[in-house]
Amino acid sequence: xxxTPAIVLCPGQGAxxxxxxKAWYDAAPExxxxxxxxxxxxxxxxxxxxxxxxxxxxxxxxxxxDVSQPAIYVTSIACWKAILAKRxxxxxxxxxxxxxxxxxxxxxxLTVAGSLTFExxxxxxxxxxxAMQDAADSPEARTGGGGGMLALIGxxxxxxxxxxxxxxxxxxxxxANFNAPGQIVLSGHKSACExxxxxxxxxxxxxxxxxxxxxxxxxxxxxxxxxxxxALAKAPIKExxxxxISNVTAEPHAASSVxxxxxxxxxxxxxxxxxxxxxxxxxxxxxxKATGEFLELAPGKTLAGLYxxxxxxxxxxxxxxx
Numbered sequence: 227x228x229x230t231p232a233i234v235l236c237p238g239q240g241a242x243x244x245x246x247x248k249a250w251y252d253a254a255p256e257x258x259x260x261x262x263x264x265x266x267x268x269x270x271x272x273x274x275x276x277x278x279x280x281x282x283x284x285x286x287x288x289x290x291x292d293v294s295q296p297a298i299y300v301t302s303i304a305c306w307k308a309i310l311a312k313r314x315x316x317x318x319x320x321x322x323x324x325x326x327x328x329x330x331x332x333x334x335x336l337t338v339a340g341s342l343t344f345e346x347x348x349x350x351x352x353x354x355x356x357a358m359q360d361a362a363d364s365p366e367a368r369t370g371g372g373g374g375m376l377a378l379i380g381x382x383x384x385x386x387x388x389x390x391x392x393x394x395x396x397x398x399x400x401x402a403n404f405n406a407p408g409q410i411v412l413s414g415h416k417s418a419c420e421x422x423x424x425x426x427x428x429x430x431x432x433x434x435x436x437x438x439x440x441x442x443x444x445x446x447x448x449x450x451x452x453x454x455x456x457a458l459a460k461a462p463i464k465e466x467x468x469x470x471i472s473n474v475t476a477e478p479h480a481a482s483s484v485x486x487x488x489x490x491x492x493x494x495x496x497x498x499x500x501x502x503x504x505x506x507x508x509x510x511x512x513x514x515k516a517t518g519e520f521l522e523l524a525p526g527k528t529l530a531g532l533y534x535x536x537x538x539x540x541x542x543x544x545x546x547x548x
Contacts, residue, residue, distance in 0.1 A: 370415025
């Protein structure tokens, strides 16, 4: 048991791997209950039960956006419920200093903070994954050879913007993820990403194409953002019980002079699909303003690795397995 406030970090798409969550499922009845509930809620909407897809794959299906997003969300919440039970805080007594999630992980963070119920969060991320997959397959995305993403290694934000300006031409190409100092991801039409790789090489920067289904966090996700907005308008959203960092602003969600916090959360989650994810800045906010124990939820250990590059003073405890 610990009374130390937790700062909860929630992984995003890319953290998925066949077998994820199985160790938690086997070790903790609280984790098993989350997976079983997800199986009941989703049925065979994804072609197979979510538990089966997480534990046995196949890999190519688990990696598809419409499956990986709900699969990661369910695994993260199962891990969190098991951690709470292990600390004898299964009724929500765990003090929270803050929560943050990378892209999809923002929904997990809002669930951890009590802003979304598990059921509503699962419906939203399932719709989000489907809408993003459909947007990636749309005629607009296909005109430039489909959507793609390109990681720039060693670039500043100014350099990344310069690469976009030089390589964009008549296509879409924008900065999509500020993951850590020197790690920025571009997103847009595949043909523009290919030109960007050559421009980056000419500037002395390394780059790597990412194995993704589409141009996430770019204007090519506008149709997905519209669908998500309709669903979010109907979703009950409560005030979170701790600061939850917005990927769009890299600051906690807050009420504005004209709208309550529930409406600003809805608006930011819609904007998030077509805006850059400011993860490095979000982590800098947490390192400077939040005090407590940093916990990364399953699956994976990606966020702990990024944090080492963002702030050497922060130690993140990973929980990929019990």
